[in-house]
Amino acid sequence: MVDPAAARQGRTGAVTVAAYNTITVTRLAPCTHCADEGPIRLQFAYGDTWQHNYALGDSIRWGGNDYGQRNEHAEILAYPERCLVCAFDTPGEYVLTVDQDRLTAYRLARSEDVVRLEAEEG
Ligand SMILES: [Zn+2]
Numbered sequence: 001m002v003d004p005a006a007a008r009q010g011r012t013g014a015v016t017v018a019a020y021n022t023i024t025v026t027r028l029a030p031c032t033h034c035a036d037e038g039p040i041r042l043q044f045a046y047g048d049t050w051q052h053n054y055a056l057g058d059s060i061r062w063g064g065n066d067y068g069q070r071n072e073h074a075e076i077l078a079y080p081e082r083c084l085v086c087a088f089d090t091p092g093e094y095v096l097t098v099d100q101d102r103l104t105a106y107r108l109a110r111s112e113d114v115v116r117l118e119a120e121e122g
Contacts, residue, residue: 019065020045023054023078023096028108033088042078042094042106060101068121074098077109077117 020043027040041053048064062070075097080090093109095117109117 019049019051021047021049021052021054022081023056023058023103023106025056025094025106027080027090028094028106029092031083031086031088031090034083034086036083036085039084040090041081041084042096043081044076044078044096046074046076046096046098047101054103056103056106058103060098060103062101070101072100075113075117077114077121078106 022041022043024039024041027037030037046068047060047062047066047070049067050065052061054060068074068076075095078094078096080092080094082089093114094106095109095113096103097105097107
């Protein structure tokens with residue numbers, strides 16, 4: 001959905017900061033092109049946004065190019081990168097859950113999540 005090069009330049013509207021982080025997770029919806037169900041990378045902007053690559057359970061870093069409100073509990077929209085198998089542009093969004101700065105959960109975003117979380121981000 002988000003071309004990384006375009007995202008870095010703020011042209012897509014999906015990621016408007018100069019940098020972002022990624023988290024590698026197992027995809028929750030198979031690729032609509034090749035049916036892959038393996039890992040996928042999600043882009044998100046929260047904490048020190050400097051292309052850190054996280055895994056579930058990692059702690060968010062702060063104290064650099066910080067983005068977002070640091071709260072005890074936060075939900076963050078994340079945007080899938082292209083399929084790692086076939087490079088198909090992955091549609092949809094994910095929601096990341098952060099508790100006490102730790103990435104604790106992720107799920108597919110519903111349309112109401114996208115509306116609510118994009119509004120929170122301003
Ligand atoms: Zn694929």
